[in-house]
Amino acid sequence: MVKSTAASPAVNLESDDDAVIMDTATNPSPALKVNSKSKFKKPKSVLGKNKKGKHHTSTVWNEFVKLPINEEGVSKATCQWCGKLFLADSHYGTTNLHRHLLKCLKRNEVKQDDEEEKESSMLQNKITQEKFREMIAEAIIKHNLPFSFVEYEGIRKVFSYLNSDVKHISRNTSKVDVLKLYKKEKDDVRNKLKSIPGRICLTSDLWTSVTSEGYICLTAHYVDENWKLKNIILNFCHMPPPHTGTLLSEKIYSFLEEWGIEKKIFSITLDNASNNDNCQDFIKQKLNARGLLLYDGIFFHVRCGAHILNLIVQEGLKVIDDSVIKIRETMKYLKGSESRMCRFDECAKIIGMKRTKGLRLDVCTRWNATYDMIDSAMRYQSVLNRLAEEDANFKHCPSRDEWNRVERITRFLKPFNDITTLFSGTDYPTANLYFQGVSQIELLLLEEMESQDSFISNMAEQMKVKFDKYWDCYSVVLACAIVLDPRYKLDYVDFIFKKIEPIEHIAEMKVESIETTLYKLFSEYEHPKSMATTNVSSGVGSSSHTSGAVDDPDDDEDKQDDEFDHYESGRGSKTKKSQLDLYLEEPRLNKKENSKLEVLSWWKEHYNRFPDLSLMARDLMSIPITTVASESSFSTGKKILTPYRSRLLPENVEATLCTKSWLYGFEDEDAEEIGQLEFQFASMNICSAESTNVE
Structure with missing residues (x-):
């Protein structure tokens, strides 16, 4: 029996602390030791019945031990977590015991650990074989692993150690899973392309693998709904020789139809090669025949x-x-x-x-x-x-x-x-940033052609001939892009052309040509062909206004009013200033104060003022000046097709490379290698050897 050294104090049933009649320092029944990492097991209570001989029914007794009645006839109970003593006579009830359990620190710690363990166990139970296979496919794609990776003895040991119930898969199954993931992601990309608000620009290039097989890469460039410049690889497909312009154009056009984006194309950037010239001609003819290119495709072909x-x-x-x-x-x-x-x-x-x-x-x-x-x-x-x-x-x-x-x-x-x-x-960067660099090069060539150093002047003369051959038509794209940079506009183009061209009227003719091109292109946005993407005013004068009511004499007056409105709007358009007029007339932004200006962000902010012109600027800024984005895929291709892994079928190469780019993009570790490849691929000739490799 426990001997009490002092009289029991009065008990306040509303206070948890008052219910404690002795602390652990004087308590002969110390707290039970509880392992917080293991589940609590209830020890047998000394008294399992109350005074009337009935069993306790309250759940609180699962966590308290009732002690024998002391010499003074007082019943006590000790907390199994912390060892504190409480009055436990039946007339006191169990409210104070419940209140203590809510506050008991040791109990709460163990409960929290148990909940985390239970949650972890639940998560583990949710891991299914389907999810396991999907994660394996993602790992193979991300790290350029062979399909046979899943058959490695060491890897299978790891999987079995983590989960003894895991079902191991074969290389053929892992290949099927990769292709399944590729098709799933391809559908997502197709939906994303459909939701692009503006036009899509393309780059394409050819590559020869370590197996001497030719591949063609097609990349899409666009500005998304947040006005951010994006690019995405669409295809990395086997392209057997010969690589004639006709065959290349048929291949690329089939890609466009497969993705359903032929109606959205704005430009294509290709390397300077005769087969590429023929290729873009054929594609341009097909798109123009369907009326799908703006301004008859004046900006369609861009040289790298x-x-x-x-x-x-x-x-x-x-x-x-x-x-x-x-x-x-x-x-x-x-x-x-x-x-x-x-x-x-x-x-x-x-x-x-x-x-x-x-x-x-x-x-x-x-x-x-x-x-x-x-x-x-x-x-x-x-x-x-x-x-x-x-x-x-x-x-x-x-x-x-x-x-x-x-x-x-x-x-x-x-x-x-x-x-x-x-x-x-x-x-x-966006297309507006190139004009300055190119004009600086032309001015430098003109200056060095007059150099006293015969070697330098001879070198500059040779380069100027080549420059004039390629950059004459290319300058139109760059000039139009910089005009839509609010820091430069048409004044800067006029300034540069007059510095480059010694004959003033020739410089003025070039500036007028740029201005005319801009206005003609803008008219395509001001009065777009597609009714699905235009405002109501673009449909004025269409045949739908007169069809179905020609024989009704009551409509003659309405028809005449409509014709007058159309006539008046035509007269008004001659004097009313367009958005392009207003933009060009406004003062340029201070270049020093806006040196870090993001042009796309500026047009996004001013969309309400220049709705049609903003859309034109968005599409022009998305034109890629080089094919580097497509060439970047070749760096990844080299890691997928290696001398030690050269039997991979072309369709598996495309699935692996495209899915990797869609899910993870190009990793930083590829950046240096991509830089080394840029000009290597610019001068590369695709090997014409026929491929006989199979997986």
Whole structure:
């Protein structure tokens, strides 16, 4: 029996604390030890019945232990969680015991752990075989894993360890699951394309895999409902030779019909090749025959800016002189031996320099590799001069005059390198940002053609011939885009053309041509052909107003009123200023104050003022100037089709690559490789060998 050392105090039934008659310091029945990670098991109560011999019915006794009645005849109960004592006579009831359970910290901790364990168990039970297979398919796609990955012994052990009931699948099943996921995502992309508010621009390019099979990639570029520039790969399809313009056009047009977007096409950007010229001609004819292109497709064909730039500079590098050749031989000499590189580092240390950047050797397919080579040589000019003094075998170090010439070449090529970087970025900017760079290059060529350095002037002349050949028609797209940049408008185009063209009236004719093109294109948006996307005013004068009521004389007056309204609106249109008029008349934005202006955001904000013009600006800004977005897919393609995984069927390559781009995009780890591929693909020829590979 428990002996009490003091009289029992009065009990306040409304207070949990007052109900405690002794704390754990003097309590001979300490709290039970409870493992918070395990479920609580109720120990047997000393007294299972009340005074009348009846069993306790309240659930509170599942968590309290009733102690024997003490010498004073007082009944007590102890909390099984914390050990606190409470009065437990039947006339007190169990309210104070219930109240304590709600506040008991130890009980709440264990209950919370139990709930989390239960929730985790419920989640685990929800994992189905279907979900497991879907996750495996996603992993294969994301990490470029082979279909046989699911048959690896180690992987199967892991799966079995995590869930002994897992049903292992075969490589054929994993392939089926990947194709199933591809079809599901393809339907989602098709629905997304249908909901695009504006026009869609395209880029396309060809690629040869490690298996010598040709692939064609088609990418869509558009501005979404939030006025953000987006691009998405549509197809990465096997394209066997020959790659004639006719066959390419049939392939691309079949893609457009498959996706149901032929009515939304605005432009297509292709590399500069004769088969691509024929390809776009055929597609353009088909779309124009159905009346689907705006302004008869004046902006339909866009040549890849990066490819044109490569051709222009390569033309200039044909007249390269001995100084650059010496630098190339220097790089070959240093990179040919590890001991020579060590000696180079020793010379750098002697003169107090660190090799923070590597030495570059150029490749014939990328002109900017030549720029990188001579730029890196200029950075270590003093080190190379020191090495020439100490290494008798190093015989290709440029002389002082040759170093001066290399410096001029580097300075001459730098603007080309800068615009190449702009053209070739994977996160390409809107079309309005290119006009400045291209005009800067033309002005530079004109200036260097007058150079006293015969080598530089000869180089500039060769490049200017190529520039005029390709950029004459291309400048229309770039000029129209920058006119719709509120920081520049038509005044800037007029300013640049007058700087470039010495004969003033010719410059004025070019500006007028740009202005005329803009107004004709705007008329397509002001009075669109499709009634589904126009306002009511665009339907004035249509035949639907007169059909079905010609023989009713009571309608003659209404018809005459309609004709007068149409006549008056036609007269009014001659004097009423259009949205394009108002936009061009407004002052330009301050360029310094708006240097980071996002043009698409500006047009979104001013949509209510310029509803039709905003739509035209949106479509023009979405024109891709290069095919880099399509070429980016080749980096991923190289990881899917490797020398050790070359038997993958073309349809499986397309399913894997397209689904990966739709779900995950291009990962950062591909960025450097994509940069290296840009100009390699610009000058690449697709191998005509027939493929015999099967999976």
